[in-house]
Amino acid sequence: MPKVLVLPEHIASQIAAGEVIERPASVVKELVENSIDAGATQIEIAVASDCRDIRVADNGCGMEPEDAVLAFHRHATSKLSKPEDLWSLRTMGFRGEAIPSIASVSHLTCYTRSHEASTGTKVDAADGTVTATETGCASGTVMELTDLFYNVPARLKFLKKPSTEFAHIHETVQALATSFPKTVFQLVNNGEVVLKTSGSGKLAQSMVETGLMSGKEELCQVTFADLKYGMAIYGYIARPIHFRGDRKGILAIINNRPVRCSLTYKALDQAYADLIPKGKYPLAVLTITIDPNQVDVNIHPTKKEIKYNIGNDVFMAIHRAATEALRVTGAQSDSSAQAAAQPVERISYSPWSAQAATSHTPTAEQGVVAEPSNTKFAASPRNTQQLHFGESLSCVPTSPHLSLTTASKTQLPHRTVTASLPHGWRLLGCLHNTYFLVETPEGLELIEQHIVHERVIYERLLAAQATPGRITDSTQTVIISQSLNLSPEQKAALEEHIELLRSLGFDFDIPAQSAAVCTQVPLELAHKDYACVVQQIVEQLCLADSAQLELEATKSLACQAAVKNGMTLSDRDITQLLSDWLKTPRNDTCPHGRPIRLAFSMDKLFQMFHPG
């Protein structure tokens, strides 16, 4: 058990000063952090009297009598002895402020006994005097306080109602208990156990035991390591079908400390930007280990915030780790079972074949690889288009003004493309030309026609954008082009964002005196009324947040290019689309965050038909 020492003035003055006890939850945070630093494997927190009586008991190392007395003095700590220690913190506490602060606003009593001592010590602090007496007690420490803020009427007045204050305590314990899965935590409110963890040592289990997650979420595991700054990221993020209206489902644990980490929030916002609806936030628990020299927790007295020396690297690492984890496909096809399924032969052109031809499997390193994973889809999109040019789905409107040609240098022989559904999947039909009804081994799936196609196109576009030169392989030159009907503002926006639009596969001729003309469109817009689509994308660009322009333009293009609900598709085209979708990463939701599929298991259907 390290000795408690009063910090010399030159160190004390470097510590972020300020009031640390704002509300009952601050007391709980400070006392539990002390228990953690004391190496406790069991911590019990009990709250009563409208959160003004608090007791935290642990089985940690305890204190010798003289240390227990010193602990009540300002800047008395066993965790820091020289200024450099502030840069290599491995403990939750370091300021030697918490106990004196709590003692100054409540009646605080400490019972403590070290493992080696035969008797314990009781320390009382009343009106500035600290008294110690010998007492019998279990090894470990119990901190017990009553009448919180009895002498600070202003604080008392500003406390929220007890249920709100307890909610803050609950949130505090939830974060700490999740961060320390090996420790058994118990939180009791007015005699009732509200939270209990098993100390299993497993993060996923503690997330559920603390109630941070319900246990029903489908989670993606995050693992990432970067030797450069000894950075490692480990944790779980929920698939995008789960989200909330606030950030309370996000917990960032930096070097074991749960903190509000705006960098983590930002990185997750970006990773989920095209997976969940705007204004919603993901569920995530990320533990980030990093060289303590690279982080500063000494910026706020409550240590709830953190500053990084290498913020950009941390941001990139979190973003990459989350993005990789999210590249799972929600509905997955079983490739071995798929081989056994009845293939549907594909002989006519439809937009899906073009998408399949350019779909790529991402690698951890570059995001995409150069070759399609499935050689049966290896035909180049240009060639696919050219071979079957003129044929199109009956539903797709063709513009009388539009004439497109490809500029292909190579020609592949005509090939038959097959698509099949996974074993146990059967297309039952399409409800009102909008929802595919699919039988699966689990039950029934309803899959929306427009958004399933939207996700397939969107992922293909992203993959193409990430591969140099790839986008130009997926374009169509417009031979007889029509003037675009753009307002002066829209024409200006078109000029401003021309490079962005080129990166999507468009090109334009923009004469100063006359209307702009589109000279090239992405393959997805072959046979579409491209002028209308360009107009919509330009409108989007005028409205979108500048940081998100490329993403928004890509979303817009995918949305415009996707088949609409209400259009009639053949079973063969639906099968092809479903097959492409099953191979598409991140296929739970559309790029705007709507769920693509609704699943009804046989159990769920049974319950619906047999209520009660």
Ligand SMILES: Nc1ncnc2c1ncn2[C@@H]1O[C@H](COP(=O)(O)OP(=O)(O)OP(=O)(O)O)[C@@H](O)[C@H]1O
């Ligand atoms: N539950 C406990 N078990 C063992 N020792 C404790 C316990 N609580 C406090 N101490 C001792 O009392 C000292 C003072 O605690 P206090 O919380 O005031 O400061 P700190 O933890 O060092 O820093 P901070 O103010 O940042 O929390 C600690 O450094 C530690 O040595």
Ligand SMILES: [Mg+2]
């Ligand atoms: Mg402390």
